[in-house]
Amino acid sequence: MKTGLFQPLSLAIGLRYAGSRRSNRFVSFISLFSTFGIAIGVAALMVVISVMNGFEGQLKGRILGVIPHVVLTSEAGRIDTAPEGLPDLAKLPHVVAVAPMLDSEGMLQSPGQLTGVSVQGIDPAHWPKDDILHSQMLGGRLASLKGGDYQIVLGQGVARRLGVGLGDEVRLILTEGTRFTPFGRVPAQRLFTVSGIFGVGADVDDQIALIAIQDAQRLLRLPEHQVGGLRLWLDDPFAADAVIKTPLPDGYQWQDWRRERGELFQAVAMEKRMMGLMLVLIIAVATFNILSALVMVVTDKEGEVAILRTMGMNESGIVRIFMVLGASSGVIGALFGALAGLGLCLGLNPLLSGLGLNLYMAAGGSGLPVIVEPMQVVTILAGAVLLSFGATLYPAARAARVRPAEALRHE
Incomplete structure (x- = not known):
């Protein structure tokens, strides 16, 4: 029915x-x-x-576009630019680029102001072309950082506090690389010309200054083959665990962005x-x-x-x-x-x-x-x-x- x-x-x-x-x-x-x-x-x-x-x-x-996603360094704090016994970093999962870097804490002084900054020594030739800094330059170019020219690229917050612009000179003082003189211990320092200003719209604009890695080596009195670490760019910064689980020889260690920004x-x-x-x-x-x-x-x-x-x-x-x-x-x-x-x-x-x-x-x-x-x-x-x-x-x-x-x- x-x-x-x-x-x-x-x-x-x-x-x-x-x-x-x-x-x-x-x-x-x-x-x-x-x-x-x-x-x-x-x-x-x-x-x-x-x-x-x-x-x-x-x-x-913005933030993770400026600070390193993952860094390979050594327990001694310094590493060779071509260390032996390591896996091919460029072939690790999620890795899109690898470049040497040096980082240090320092002070920047202009004619009327003084401020603390985190200084990164970089080689722009090894940076990925689609990195956020290339698109967020408010003035100048990242490629202006060449060894021996003593150029510096500042975050817009740092430049605003110092009251400087493109072409102005600032004095960079590093706490590392000090030397002893008859007048006592003198920190490493050098005049740099502002060749670029970036603004990513985050607090890193108030903290970061970039110089050529060769200039950083000279200020820190390091040989050309020695750097602070090898910086790795990932296609997804949240996939850092897939990289840092890779075993390393004794004396080497991984550091990732969560060390500085994990709590945020x-x-x-x-x-x-x-x-x-x-x-x-x-x-x-x-x-x-x-x-x-x-x-x-x-x-x-x-x-x-x-x-x-x-x-x-x-x-x-x-x-x-x-x-x-x-x-x-x-x-x-x-x-x-x-x-x-x-x-x-x-x-x-x-x-x-x-x-x-x-x-x-x-x-x-x-x-x-x-x-x-x-x-x-x-x-x-x-x-x-x-x-x-x-x-x-x-x-x-x-x-x-x-x-x-x-x-x-x-x-």
Whole structure:
């Protein structure tokens, strides 16, 4: 006999219940409220996580674009430019470039100011062409750093504090490489000409000064074959573990960016998790509304459940009917929330600008950074749907325990 319902029967009946007008308007209101609650929670979670992804991406690109991702050095603090007995560093996973480097702490002095800096001796010829510094030079070129010319490239914060620009001279004083004279211990120092200024929009602009590695060797009184370490650029700085797990001969060691900046990125990751947890609780509250609404629906439909049982439907079929009925609110809410979230992510900056609320742009930024990760979207959707299904378990089990004789006694 044809019933006019598609198969499976439990799905057909559950969807018919979901689309029908309920006699109890309060139950309908709670169901609608729970759908909107899930949609708002999913949309808010997507927007917040995407903005946090954007800020994390900016930090990764700007800060980790200047400081070394991974450095191979020795326990003595110095290493040969071509050490023996080491693996081919350029062939290690995620490594895109390798270059020698020297780093030291020092002071920069202009005619009217004095400031501390972290000095990096580099060889621009070995730097990758797509490195962030090449694109973030506000003046001059990184290639101007040539041995013997005593040129220096400053972060814009350092240049601003010293009050210098391109072509000005500054005195670099290094605490290492001191020498003893009849007048006592004298630090290594030299006049340098400012040949470039970079600005990546992070605190490294206030800390870093770059010079040619040959000039750094002369100031530190090191032979030409000796440097501070070999700097490795990775395609993903967060993949540093894949490199530092490579075994090294005795006397050599790995250092990575987490030594200097690990706490900052851990704080950003913790903040993202906490924000995500708070917004997940919004979705959880909405799923509790599904549970309460479904309990009232079960009470309202006891007579119909009893008829289905007398017609031969088993308990598992009844459970599936009410799981479909309850989860439909969650699925609809999650889908609408995902669409709203994607729309907000794509138009977030124009929307905030139109409302006059984009404080980030008002402070000089180009707009809130937004990075939508497809896997995060899928995870949020799956989580909202699973929470919705979980909320239906108790009401569906209660419906399956309805006794036909007692439910139909007063019909």
